Amino acid sequence: MRIFPILASNGREAAGSLRRNRLRTLLGLVGVMIGVSSVIALVSLGEIARYEARKQFESLGTDLVVIRYNGGSDVEGIAIEDALRLADSLPSIAEAAPRITGRGTFRFGGKELGQGSVNGIARSFASVSKLPLREGRFISDLDINQYFCVIGHQIAEWMRMEGGGDPLGRLVEIDEVLFTVVGVLDHYEESYGLPVQIGANESIFIPITTARRINSNEPIDVIIAVSTPGTDHKVAADDVSTYLHSRSPGSDFGITTAKELIAQMERQMEIFALLLSAVGGISLVVGGIGVMNIMLVSVAERRVEIAIRRALGARRRDIRSQFLIESIMLTSAGGVLGTVLGLTATWAISHFTGWGFLISWFSVAGGLGTAATVGLFFGFQPAHQAARLDPIAGLQGN
Amino acid sequence: MLKLDGVCRSYRLGPVTTKVLRGVNLEVSSGDLMSIMGPSGSGKTTLMNIIGLLDRPSSGSCLLEGRDVSSLKDDELSTLRNRRIGFVFQAFHLLPQLSAMENVCLPLVYRGTTRPAARRQAGEILERVGMAQRTGHRPGQLSGGQKQRVAIARALIGGPALLLADEPTGALDVETATEVMSLLQRLNEENGVTIIIITHDPSVAAQCTRQVRIHEGRLVEVVQHSASPVQPDLESRPIVGGQL
Numbered sequence: 311m312r313i314f315p316i317l318a319s320n321g322r323e324a325a326g327s328l329r330r331n332r333l334r335t336l337l338g339l340v341g342v343m344i345g346v347s348s349v350i351a352l353v354s355l356g357e358i359a360r361y362e363a364r365k366q367f368e369s370l371g372t373d374l375v376v377i378r379y380n381g382g383s384d385v386e387g388i389a390i391e392d393a394l395r396l397a398d399s400l401p402s403i404a405e406a407a408p409r410i411t412g413r414g415t416f417r418f419g420g421k422e423l424g425q426g427s428v429n430g431i432a433r434s435f436a437s438v439s440k441l442p443l444r445e446g447r448f449i450s451d452l453d454i455n456q457y458f459c460v461i462g463h464q465i466a467e468w469m470r471m472e473g474g475g476d477p478l479g480r481l482v483e484i485d486e487v488l489f490t491v492v493g494v495l496d497h498y499e500e501s502y503g504l505p506v507q508i509g510a511n512e513s514i515f516i517p518i519t520t521a522r523r524i525n526s527n528e529p530i531d532v533i534i535a536v537s538t539p540g541t542d543h544k545v546a547a548d549d550v551s552t553y554l555h556s557r558s559p560g561s562d563f564g565i566t567t568a569k570e571l572i573a574q575m576e577r578q579m580e581i582f583a584l585l586l587s588a589v590g591g592i593s594l595v596v597g598g599i600g601v602m603n604i605m606l607v608s609v610a611e612r613r614v615e616i617a618i619r620r621a622l623g624a625r626r627r628d629i630r631s632q633f634l635i636e637s638i639m640l641t642s643a644g645g646v647l648g649t650v651l652g653l654t655a656t657w658a659i660s661h662f663t664g665w666g667f668l669i670s671w672f673s674v675a676g677g678l679g680t681a682a683t684v685g686l687f688f689g690f691q692p693a694h695q696a697a698r699l700d701p702i703a704g705l706q707g708n
Numbered sequence: 709m710l711k712l713d714g715v716c717r718s719y720r721l722g723p724v725t726t727k728v729l730r731g732v733n734l735e736v737s738s739g740d741l742m743s744i745m746g747p748s749g750s751g752k753t754t755l756m757n758i759i760g761l762l763d764r765p766s767s768g769s770c771l772l773e774g775r776d777v778s779s780l781k782d783d784e785l786s787t788l789r790n791r792r793i794g795f796v797f798q799a800f801h802l803l804p805q806l807s808a809m810e811n812v813c814l815p816l817v818y819r820g821t822t823r824p825a826a827r828r829q830a831g832e833i834l835e836r837v838g839m840a841q842r843t844g845h846r847p848g849q850l851s852g853g854q855k856q857r858v859a860i861a862r863a864l865i866g867g868p869a870l871l872l873a874d875e876p877t878g879a880l881d882v883e884t885a886t887e888v889m890s891l892l893q894r895l896n897e898e899n900g901v902t903i904i905i906i907t908h909d910p911s912v913a914a915q916c917t918r919q920v921r922i923h924e925g926r927l928v929e930v931v932q933h934s935a936s937p938v939q940p941d942l943e944s945r946p947i948v949g950g951q952l
Contacts, residue, residue, distance in 0.1 A: 312820025319817045326805055618801045621762060622862070623790020623818040625783045702757050705797065 316628055317635070324636035327608065335640060338604045342644025342684065343651060345594030346677040350652030351659070352590040353673035356583035358656070358665050363579060367572050369501045370440060374568040375403070375546050376506055377533040383560035387529030390518055392557040394432060396535060400553055402546040406535040407435035410521045410528050416465060416514065417483035423468040426512040428484055430521020430528075438534045439508050441515075446478050446493035453517040459484070460493035460515040484514060487524060506532050543567040587673075591680075597644070598684035605637050605692035609699075616696050617704025626697035633696045637689025638682055645681025649674055709869060709902060710736040710759065715768035716925075717754050728754045730925035731768065736870070736904065741896040743905045743913035745930075746922035752906050753874065755922060759904065760793055760872045761785045773869060790818050794863030798875035800855040802847040808834060808858045809843040815866040833861045837891065853884035860891060864901070871895070873905045877912055889915050 328335045379387045388408075396406035410430035416423040435441070436448045441460075448460055461469075461477060469477040481488050498510035521528065537546035547565045554563050609616070616629055653669060660667040717729040728751045736742060746752045757763035758770060761777055770777050772792060777785065794815075795801075802811045809830050816826035834843050837857040847855055856876060863871050873892065877885035889912060895901045896917075905916060913919050919931040 315817060315820050315822050315826075318823065330805060614801070615803055618803065619814070619818075620786065621760070621789065621795050621801075622815045623786050623866070625786040625818070627783075628818055701762050705762075705801065706753070 317631065320628070320632040320635050321639075323632055324639050327636055328640060331608070334604050334607070338601045338640050339644045339647065341597035341600035342594070342641045342681055343597075343648040345590070345597035345684070346645045346648025346681050347650075347652035347655060348593045349587060349590030349680065350649055350670070350673045350677045351655040352586035353583065353676070354652070354656040354668070354670040355659060356579070356586040357670045357673070358660055358668055360576070360579040360583065361668060362665050363575055364572065366501060367568065367575055369499075370568065371536065372568050372572065373404075373537045373539070373541075373543070374438070375535040375537055375543065375550055376566050376568075377535065377550060377554065378506065378564040378566075379529055379531050380562040380564050382558075382562040387531075387561050388533075388554055388558045390522060390530065392554075393530055393533050394434075396533065396550070396553065397434075400546075400549045402537055402541045402549045404536045404538040405434050405438055406533055407432060407438040408518060408530045408533045409435060410518055410525075411531050412521070412525055412528055414484045414514070416468075417486075418469050418472050418474060418480070421472050423465065423472065423482075424512075426462070426465065426514060427509055428521065429513050429515045430518040431515050432518050435515070435534070438536055439510075441508075441510055442496035442498060444494045444496040445476075446491070448493050449515055449517050454519045455523060456517055457487065457489045457520060458492045458517065459489040460495060461491055462495050462509075462511045462513045462515075463497045464511040465514060466494045482514070484516075485524075489514070489516060506534065537567075543569040587676075594680055594684060598641070598688040601637055601641055601644075601685065602688035602692060604640070605633060605689055606695070608636070609633060609692045609696040612696075613699055613704045616699050617701040620699075620701035621705060629699075630693045630697040633693035634686065634689050637692070638685035641681045641685030641689075642678075645678045648681065649677055652677065709738045709773055710734070711769075711771040712759070712765075713769045713771070715755075715758060715765040715770060717751075717758060717763065717766050728925055729758070729765070732922075732925070732927050734920070734927055736902065738869075738902055739896070739900045740918055741893065741903050741905075741916045742918040742920060743907055743916035744920050744922055744927075745907060745910070745913045747908065750922045751925045752908075752922055756872055756874055756904075756906050759870070760795060761789045786818075790815055791866055792869040794866060794868035794871040796856070796859050796863050796871065796873040796876045798878040800847065800852075800859045800879070802855055802858060802862075804847050807844050807846055808839060808850065808861075811847070811858055812862045812865055814862060819866065829865060830861070833865050834858070837861045837864075851884075852880050853887055856880065856884075856888050857891065860888070860895075864895070869902060871901050871903045873903065875907055875909075876905060877907070877909065885912075 390408065393406060393408035397403045412428045413425060414428040415425050431449060433449055433451050436443070441448070446460070449458065459482065461482065466477045469480065469482070474480055477491050477494055480491050482491055495510055498508065500507060500509070535550060537543060547567050551563065551565055554561070619629060657667050712732050712734040715729055715732040716727065718725050718727040732755060744752060744755065754763065758765055764778050772788065777788065780788065809827060812830035812834060813826040816829065831843060834840055837860055839854060839857050839861065842850060842854060847858070850858065876892065877888055880888060892903055892905070893915060896903050905912060907913055921928045921930050
């Protein structure tokens with residue numbers, strides 16, 4: 311085949327030309343390198359952010375159904391008994407944890423500790439929201455109307471600072487009502503994957519029946535439910551909605567499932583990722599224009615050489631391939647270096663932010679592929695120009 | 709072998725049309741050593757470009773080895789240049805980044821010859837022009853005469869039907885010029901290479917068996933020696949491997 315020796319020779323010439331014009335090659339290389347590395351780093355970071363967000367969302371479980379009470383003509387909202395029976399009444403719901411929230415001032419040994427939220431809950435709340443118990447026990451089904459409480463991490467700290475020692479078994483005053491501490495929580499990492507915040511560290515948890523007793527006007531503001539395994543989250547949400555409206559027709563509920571939120575988050579992350587790759591793409595285009603500029607200079611400088619080659623029998627396509635190979639070589643080398651730089655930058659950023667490092671092979675393949683394409687695309691015009699040069703003018707040196 | 713019939717070439721620059729060649733008739737036979745002389749601006753270079761298949765006539769016909777080249781496509785002209793024409797330039801026009809060997813290989817590269825085969829042939833031909841000791845040198849490391857020898861080797865390597873030399877001694881001192889001219893003469897006499905030399909130097913022209921003058925775009929035959937008869941079998945004689 312005639313073409314292979316020509317391509318091999320063109321490849322050698324292209325490599326030689328890149329070696330001889332060190333500064334120019336370096337500039338072109340840096341342009342493409344920045345472009346490719348920013349594509350890779352930005353796309354990888356987008357993917358890492360997505361992964362981290364997903365992890366956050368999934369930390370509470372993907373089978374959560376969160377019901378919020380939005381008010382309505384029925385001021386009391388759903389009855390405690392109805393809320394607690396939710397799981398027993400619906401096959402699609404495995405567990406349901408209602409909550410009555412209020413705020414209170416906490417006092418200990420006659421001294422004010424601070425303010426925080428008072429959550430009236432049932433046993434199920436601990437497992438559904440994954441509250442970490444450090445010592446003692448959690449609220450149980452037998453604590454109906456009892457003045458027992460489980461305190462958050464921060465409250466326990468405050469009590470210790472007031473000289474209380476171990477808070478377990480001590481009495482704490484919530485808005486002038488005394489409660490016995492039966493359990494102390496560990497530090498709770500808030501999950502942002504839900505439309506409801508627990509705020510467990512500055513909270514005190516009491517039996518839901520007791521909460522209703524202290525303040526009879528406060529409705530259940532949130533029910534966190536878990537759907538049974540294998541149930542479609544939409545079916546679970548529909549079941550819950552039907553059940554609640556039949557029990558409390560005057561109330562308005564907002565029902566959100568974790569899967570819905572995750573899907574929403576994924577859509578947002580996709581837009582985010584697209585935006586990031588667009589930014590990376592722009593820098594790659596700028597790098598490509600740099601390469602084009604360099605190649606145009608190279609062609610202009612080598613007009614005589616091109617004319618000589620044409621006189622010796624090089625066809626237009628031979629000249630074109632020589633310059634195309636040169637620009638593709640340049641951008642591919644920039645692509646490889648840019649990949650290394652991009653992955654290093656991604657690693658560094660994920661290291662310092664504490665995020666998990668993962669390599670987006672899609673972005674590596676994309677970055678390298680785009681680099682070669684940029685070489686082809688932005689190299690084509692200069693190569694074409696070289697191929698169209700008039701050999702006569704070149705040989706006369708004007 | 710080469711026949712120009714009523715060749716005209718004009719250039720249009722805006723509204724002005726300049727007629728450079730006004731009906732050139734020329735017949736070159738195989739084995740000719742011909743000089744084309746003329747003052748600058750007379751159309752020497754344009755004529756050489758047309759003969760060398762770098763340019764096309766505006767009108768008239770140009771037949772190379774019986775084939776009308778004015779209708780050929782650019783690629784076909786390139787291939788024909790590669791296989792049938794060898795160029796020698798006043799400014800040598802060697803590629804500075806390549807060694808003497810690689811420069812000589814170039815025409816074979818565009819023919820698709822493999823690298824080892826091309827290098828072997830280039831080595832042989834460099835030896836015949838007396839440059840065997842300098843094959844790895846770059847043009848910058850060679851003297852003017854040496855450069856022109858390399859250029860001649862490059863023009864010959866493809867086994868061309870016609871060697872076109874544009875002022876081949878123009879950039880050389882008298883002594884080196886003489887050497888180069890005697891090399892060309894030897895190639896013509898001993899190997900039957902058809903050579904056309906474009907020159908403005910009467911002493912160069914005087915060493916050619918046929919001398920043609922170009923004047924205002926037309927050709928005038930000045931001298932036609934009978935001492936160099938056309939030998940019909942010369943065209944097929946290989947240059948590589950022959951005695952220079």
